[in-house]
Amino acid sequence: MGEGVAKGATETRRVTRLIRLPEVQHRVGLGRSTIYRWMAEGxxxxxxxxxxxxxxxxxxxxxxxxxxKLK
Structure with a gap:
């Protein structure tokens, strides 16, 4: 139940969370078209x-x- 770290483990296990477009838009403050255009431009x-x-x-x-972007 839940994720645990094995005894003696020296590295913390990081779970990658996947987020869908509406949440990406909310976090970055960009529209769908801009996100896809910038993806195409790298x-x-x-x-x-x-x-x-x-x-x-x-x-x-x-x-x-x-x-x-904040740097």
């Missing part, structure tokens, strides 16, 4: 394919992109 992280037309972004990659 200015924004690309999503992972979930199946069919469903895609999601790595929360860590989006957070890193935001942090890079």
């Amino acid at each position: 200015k924004f992280p690309k999503p992972v394919q979930l199946g069919g037309y469903a895609v999601a972004w790595s929360e860590a990659e989006v957070e890193a992109w935001i942090a890079g």
Whole structure:
């Protein structure tokens, strides 16, 4: 029940959370068209394919992109 770390483990296990477009838009303050245009230009992280037309972004990659913009 829950995620635990094995005894003696020296590294914390990080679970990558995937976030969908509405949450990405909310976090970065950009519209859908801008996100997809910047992806095509290599200015924004690309999503992972979930199946069919469903895609999601790595929360860590989006957070890193935001942090890079704040510098």
